[in-house]
Amino acid sequence: MSSNGSRRRDTTVADVAKAAQVSKAQAARALGNYGAVSEEVRERVLAAAEQLSYRPNELARSMNTGKSHTIGVVVGDIENPHFGLATRGITDTAKKSGFNVILVNTDEDTAAEVDAVQVLLDKRVDGLIVAPASSVETEHLQHVQDSGRPMVLLDRKAGQMDIETMAVNMADISYESTRHLLQAGHRRIAFISTLTTESPYRAGMLLDSSQIADRLDGMQQAFHEQGLPFPEDLVRLNAGDAESIRRITRDVLLMPNPATAVVASDGLIALSVVEAIQELGLAIPADVSFLMYDDFAWTRLTNPPLTVIAQPVYNMGAAAAKALIRQIEGLPPAAPAPKFTATLIRRGSVGTPAPQKNSSAESRAGHRAQIGSVHADLT
Structure with a gap:
């Protein structure tokens, strides 16, 4: 039987170690950038990884390190250019700091938002940016905050929750x-x-x-x-x-x-x-x-x-990402907190x-x- 339709086996750390002629433990440390490894070994491992088109298993890495380098973003309507621009601000900022973004659209439905938040937590995102569908039904967001998972709100407040929120007055x-x-x-x-x-x-x-x-x-x-x-x-x-x-x-x-x-x-x-x-x-x-x-x-x-009311939407998204990354890294909120002002353009x-x-x-x-x-x- 032809193997053309077969799935090609992913390159493993063991494959990289064999090609670099080092132990699997040395290869893992060099690829994960942790532990003690000589510069000469590191260079050999990285060269072998590039030659073999090695891609790390992000799920395994997140289980080992507790970090997935991903941010979950939950918005009400991605068709709305307002959220599209805010999301661009988030992704641009996250990318510069080495984070990927998983975006979920809820159609402004609170039940869908509850599910979205849980799915993102199950995927081990390092933190959440949420534009709440409801500023009244916020129990699920309170649970996230109580758990200690980093979270920032975008565009809207969530009841009386004391949480960093990037929004215009x-x-x-x-x-x-x-x-x-x-x-x-x-x-x-x-x-x-x-x-x-x-x-x-x-x-x-x-x-x-x-x-x-x-x-x-x-x-x-x-x-x-x-x-x-x-x-x-x-x-x-x-x-x-x-x-x-x-x-x-x-x-x-x-x-x-x-x-x-x-x-x-x-x-x-x-x-x-x-x-x-x-x-x-x-x-x-x-x-x-x-x-x-x-x-x-x-x-x-x-x-x-x-005549329009212009909001600094991109900047709000970027600020939300910066605030969340500070939380993920264990740093205190920026002082003073960013403030955003809308402008009436006549x-x-x-x-x-x-x-x-x-x-x-x-x-x-x-x-x-x-x-x-x-x-x-x-x-």
Whole structure:
């Protein structure tokens, strides 16, 4: 029988030792860079390893040393460019320090996150970076911390856990951006998020995400500071997919007392919101103003360019990796702790509210659609 389809046997430490004409123990010490071994033996072993294309058994090494040189990263939605950029910051930093990264996506599902954390622990990762799907259901993360396994949180807090967290203060930037919209004359400001809730939003309700809770707190502060009622009816959560985002956008723009400005809580939501505005034949900002979280290249290519809240996402990921590696190496946290600030970048998508000459936004949108005036198209 031909052996072409047979699996080639992996090169072992014994093979390297035989080729280098040293003992297996000497070869193991030279390859593992531990113990006493002469420079001459080390060079022979490394040369033999290269000639034989030897690759170390990482599982066996981790069992022997207690270190796998891997970091587990758990995020909610890798399709979201926000997490993609943060993960790039993590992997770039980890690679420079000799660590590999195992990435797990949870679709913002807490049960999936619990499983992901356990799988990574079973794979003997040296530490975890987690963007919690829930800031309320955090028992599994508390268990990790109690076990002494190094862990850092990214982007979101986890209840009252005292743990290093790399995130922006969202309440402050949300307050600033809402003031910007209020100063432009807007009073009906919609906020759209994928956060899942069992009931419509009401001020003061407990939210699973610290990020979304902080953003809404900032919005409410800006309204209340001006003595204005906060439009709870325009806070729309559960925007699970592109179609639901477009439906929600149509709803807030076509209701009897419609939104005059829309805030999208991330880049994926923003794309579907802009698409829905196009479909309605409305113009940005002539008919509706628009503001979104995160700054990506495409936001500068729209007509007009979009006003955004830029976050130092890559730097947050890099800082999370640095903090975790310090924990793994038994070092204290960096002092002072890194702080991250978001920036409101004002472009052309925020204007004054359009005068409503017709009885509803629906008739206004219908009129614009009839004359074919679509000004918010992507280039």
